[in-house]
Amino acid sequence: MSADPMLNFEGKVALITGAASGLGAALARELGSRGARLVLGDINTSALGRLADDLAGEGVQVLAQHCDVSRESDCESLVALARERCGALDIAVNNAGVAPPMMSLEDTGEAEFDRQYHINQRGVFFGLRHQLPVMKAARAGVILNVSSMAGLGGAPKIASYAAAKHAVIGLTKTAAIEAAGYGVRVNAICPFFTLTPMVTGIDTPAGVSAEEFQAFLASGCPMKRLADTSEVVAAMLMLLSPALTYVTGQALAVDGGLSAY
Template identity: 85%
Template sequence: MAADAMLDFSGKVALITGAASGLGAALAQELGRRGARLVLGDINTASLEGLADELGGQGVEVATRHCDVARESDCEAMVALALERFGSLDIAVNNAGVAPPMMSLEETDEAELDRQYNVNQKGVFFGLRHQLPVMKAARNGVILNVSSMAGLGGAPKIASYAAAKHAVIGLTKTAAIEAASRGVRVNAICPFFTMTPMVTGIETPDGVSAEEFQAFLASACPMKRLADTAEVVSAMLMLLSPAMTYVTGQALAVDGGVSAY
């Protein structure tokens, strides 16, 4: 159990989508370390089970399920798994997402737009649709949606992603207002480029190395570097904290100062 009540998640049941890698996996480890019981979903079931085995070896209670958030039935099943295995749902993190190829708006076709909306926007909507009734009935709960700095402003060369991530913030604020009187908080986190597989594995322009491309991305940030996963997860823990009882409807930029321009 954590000594500080602000970071004590003992006994809380936390659902995380996109949990097999990146922010989802790192958050699962931190919540588990602080006493949470975990319900983890991802399309990459091999990596998901590897994480579950690691957490289980540390004494964390974990339930896993294949989850494609673009399918509403999978999002519904994740909530059902939390109730079946642990009897409640205290925390939900709608984290699963996909990155787009770098291209101009006019180069972006309908198929890519659909892919971004199916995962990055509908995946959050479907999660909220099934998480909220359970939390409202219990008059308790906190939901965190993973948006992006691309959801707060213009994002050249990733228009479809920006559109979907802006929609996530709209969903977050709407859900927060609808659920506030029932004891449920809903917030979004908006990271700048972070050193997760989504960024480190991004397709770079011809002749540009991954390191050079990351340096180019970092040049737009006042801190002149990309975020470490742990830095973003720390902010996620803060928004999920049982002590943050009066914070809802917010879209928190974790951006090294980019939004200060």
């Protein structure tokens, strides 16, 4: 348990979507180790159950429930679970998302564009729609939405993803302004390519190894490497810190220097 008050989440109730793997699972472990009570959602209930069992075995108080963020009822139900079983909702992380296949904008079909919209954009909207009233009533809380560097600039070959992630930042800034007077903070985090299953599982071009493709992705970043999951989670913890009380409406780039160009 951290003795540092900046990273002490003792007793805080933290909801995380897309918690079964990647950034969601890593953040759950970090918050749990710092005393948070966890309410976790994901469509992959088997992986989610394994994570919840692991955390419970480490003494973390954790609840897990199926949550398809493209369905508003699922997002509402996850918030209700936090209220009914934990009596509060102090932290919400709208993390669930999907990556598209890489293709040009003109080759992107309506089905893929709609998939990005339904999960990456509406999933955040539905989360905010049900998280904000609980926090505003309590006059306290912090929400973190997971956007991307693709939400801050152009993203060749992933136009549908970029559109959805830009929308996440628009939702974040609007919610931050509306909630600021209630003591509720809303921020977004915008990682560069990170070594999570979403990136390591990308289908590579024919004849190109996973290592070669990752090196290609990293070549656009001044640090010339992809982010480690722990590096992004460290920034997420910072934005969720109980001490960071005057930071809201921000979209933080975690990008190895890419946005410095």
